Amino acid sequence: MRKETIAIHAGYEPDEAVKSVAVPIYQTAAYAFDSADHAAALFNLEAEGYRYSRISNPTVAVLERRVNDLEGGVGAMATASGQAALHMALINLADQGGNIVTVPQLYGTTHTLISHILERQGVEARFAASDKPADVAKMIDENTRAVFCESIGNPAGNVCDIEGLAKVAHAHGVPFVVDNTVATPLLLRPFEYGADIVVHSLTKFLGGHGTTLGGAVVDGGTFDWKANGKRFPAFVTPDKSYHGMIYAERFGKSAYIERARSVYQRTMGAVLSPFNAFLLLQGIETVALRMERHTENGRKVAEFLRADSRVDWVNYAGFADSAYKPLVDKYLAGRASSLFTFGIKGGMDAGKRFYDALNLVTRLVNIGDAKSLACHPASTTHRQMSPEDQLKAGVKPETIRLSIGIEHIDDIIADLDQALGAATGKSTFAKAAE
Numbered sequence: 001m002r003k004e005t006i007a008i009h010a011g012y013e014p015d016e017a018v019k020s021v022a023v024p025i026y027q028t029a030a031y032a033f034d035s036a037d038h039a040a041a042l043f044n045l046e047a048e049g050y051r052y053s054r055i056s057n058p059t060v061a062v063l064e065r066r067v068n069d070l071e072g073g074v075g076a077m078a079t080a081s082g083q084a085a086l087h088m089a090l091i092n093l094a095d096q097g098g099n100i101v102t103v104p105q106l107y108g109t110t111h112t113l114i115s116h117i118l119e120r121q122g123v124e125a126r127f128a129a130s131d132k133p134a135d136v137a138k139m140i141d142e143n144t145r146a147v148f149c150e151s152i153g154n155p156a157g158n159v160c161d162i163e164g165l166a167k168v169a170h171a172h173g174v175p176f177v178v179d180n181t182v183a184t185p186l187l188l189r190p191f192e193y194g195a196d197i198v199v200h201s202l203t204k205f206l207g208g209h210g211t212t213l214g215g216a217v218v219d220g221g222t223f224d225w226k227a228n229g230k231r232f233p234a235f236v237t238p239d240k241s242y243h244g245m246i247y248a249e250r251f252g253k254s255a256y257i258e259r260a261r262s263v264y265q266r267t268m269g270a271v272l273s274p275f276n277a278f279l280l281l282q283g284i285e286t287v288a289l290r291m292e293r294h295t296e297n298g299r300k301v302a303e304f305l306r307a308d309s310r311v312d313w314v315n316y317a318g319f320a321d322s323a324y325k326p327l328v329d330k331y332l333a334g335r336a337s338s339l340f341t342f343g344i345k346g347g348m349d350a351g352k353r354f355y356d357a358l359n360l361v362t363r364l365v366n367i368g369d370a371k372s373l374a375c376h377p378a379s380t381t382h383r384q385m386s387p388e389d390q391l392k393a394g395v396k397p398e399t400i401r402l403s404i405g406i407e408h409i410d411d412i413i414a415d416l417d418q419a420l421g422a423a424t425g426k427s428t429f430a431k432a433a434e
């Protein structure tokens, strides 16, 4: 099936008894066993079925299959939020003494997770000088457990060279983990270019309506744990926390995702509720149509801003002169994200006046909603970072991050136009040439 069809059908067929067309919400904590032997088989992961909703749930399982099929993986695990997905995706690879090599352009909380929280647990954070594969390669050594990037950085808007980064990771026997939240599998499937693990915040474009937090880890099934057993003993030696299970033996290609569930989801419990899985499934049904409109509206807004003399700069990867345009063409079929940043003339103060004058575009910290959204990262999402780290992550004091929604383009532009007027005292669209 094509992605548009997968988004609507994958992972669910009406059951024989009820024939519910909508995915049922199995609002249950636990599942009845037929017998002691049946229970034992479930606990040994020998029988198919459910035991307790911290491990798995039938509604959540439909969402997991749908996200998995959209990405083209061998298995997925849904989580309570994107941040929970990132945390478990990374600690499933790296523990004390290991390091994670990452590009510098990261979502603020992910930057904090890697540079502070995991560091405290003995995992070294290694930030490459840029997102270029050559800079990333320099940071990898025998203790590296993962190479990490966001396929499209939030909010930097950079587009990573997925194929190039996969090559440098694999040259060292290291798996490549990609946060594909901003691109979504509709624009890019990282597995097709060599990624091994894909992570999502489903809260954003996939869910698409700003109602529900959720995350997912997807296993591409491509990394050879046995061949790299020295670097990843946890996958090839008996697990004392799960009656001696050897994940690479027992699960083969899906060792990574099964271990994520059996070890980390089981003990950390960052599970998605069945109701939230249902809401996210509703959103995913229309993601293909929404991404078309998002990217089209995003391009029109970027062009409008660039042509306006009240605007200082627009950082939109889809412009012909953007350094990222060749990567937009290669990885995103020419469709740059509707998430991008710009700066108004007059610096921080004018930026704040613009922000406060918005009427239709909502002031908040979220992206990927059907509604157009704006954020001032320096005072919100990236506030915890030093000014130097903010700059490396692509955040200047005046930066406004836009996530352009699917409203009528004329209404979006009218609102931006009046807010630019309120911020600068120049009340109408002013051509750059003036």
Ligand SMILES: *Cc1c(COP(=O)(O)O)cnc(C)c1O
Residues within 6 Å of the ligand: 081, 082, 083, 084, 086, 107, 109, 110, 150, 154, 179, 181, 182, 200, 201, 202, 203, 204, 213, 214, 215, 367
């Ligand atoms: C929002 C976001 C996250 C975190 O997801 P939550 O669902 O808010 O926990 C991680 N990565 C990126 C790129 C994001 O945009």
